[in-house]
Amino acid sequence: ETGVTQSPTHLIKTRGQQVTLRCSSQSGHNTVSWYQQALGQGPQFIFQYYREEENGRGNFPPRFSGLQFPNYSSELNVNALELDDSALYLCASSFMSDTQYFGPGTRLTVL
Amino acid sequence: GENVEQHPSTLSVQEGDSAVIKCTYSDSASNYFPWYKQELGKGPQLIIDIRSNVGEKKDQRIAVTLNKTAKHFSLHITETQPEDSAVYFCAASSFDSWGKLQFGAGTQVVVTP
Numbered sequence: 101e102t103g104v105t106q107s108p109t110h111l112i113k114t115r116g117q118q119v120t121l122r123c124s125s126q127s128g129h130n131t132v133s134w135y136q137q138a139l140g141q142g143p144q145f146i147f148q149y150y151r152e153e154e155n156g157r158g159n160f161p162p163r164f165s166g167l168q169f170p171n172y173s174s175e176l177n178v179n180a181l182e183l184d185d186s187a188l189y190l191c192a193s194s195f196m197s198d199t200q201y202f203g204p205g206t207r208l209t210v211l
Numbered sequence: 212g213e214n215v216e217q218h219p220s221t222l223s224v225q226e227g228d229s230a231v232i233k234c235t236y237s238d239s240a241s242n243y244f245p246w247y248k249q250e251l252g253k254g255p256q257l258i259i260d261i262r263s264n265v266g267e268k269k270d271q272r273i274a275v276t277l278n279k280t281a282k283h284f285s286l287h288i289t290e291t292q293p294e295d296s297a298v299y300f301c302a303a304s305s306f307d308s309w310g311k312l313q314f315g316a317g318t319q320v321v322v323t324p
Contacts (some may be wrong), residue, residue, distance in 0.1 A: 200257070
């Protein structure tokens with residue numbers, strides 16, 4: 101059990117809508133990273149948050165945005181959803197380290 | 212940026228045999244190489260990792276080797292069991308981008324009794 105939790109488990113949206121995914125980091129961890137995993141592929145880095153600031157971003161457009169809260173939990177927001185946004189969204193937490201522990205993910209389906 | 216290639220994409224082994232998965236990376240600055248196991252419907256689980264100052268690391272039936280000169284690293288699973296069946300991912304990150312893992316495409320391992 102990694103201690104990282106994500107909500108919701110599953111989500112269905114339609115094109116053009118907006119979605120917010122949530123992540124609670126493992127106790128004691130201050131860094132949260134978000135990844136997108138399309139079916140049959142490896143996770144792709146979206147961005148990382150440390151001390152409530154974005155600390156690096158992958159090749160994702162600005163409609164992917166995030167927040168980190170004082171308790172180190174985090175949100176991923178995606179605006180103007182597209183069909184290709186359908187994927188498993190993974191949150192990973194760490195503490196001052198590159199060693200990351202993943203949550204179970206949120207399965208997003210865009211129709 | 213970093214590019215990680217992983218082979219094979221699928222691997223079928225008899226229970227008790229060994230399994231080997233290989234990855235290559237492109238960025239010579241990469242210094243951290245974790246391996247994750249992902250079961251159906253679950254998030255990736257860290258099973259072992261290695262840093263660039265170490266050539267080999269073992270944890271019970273699992274071992275990882277790193278060849279910095281050739282820029283490749285491998286996962287070795289000995290005495291495979293049916294519960295080892297899963298998708299395995301290698302990943303890499305560098306000191307100046309720690310936490311930003313670049314993943315391989317994954318290897319589906321099937322262990323048949």
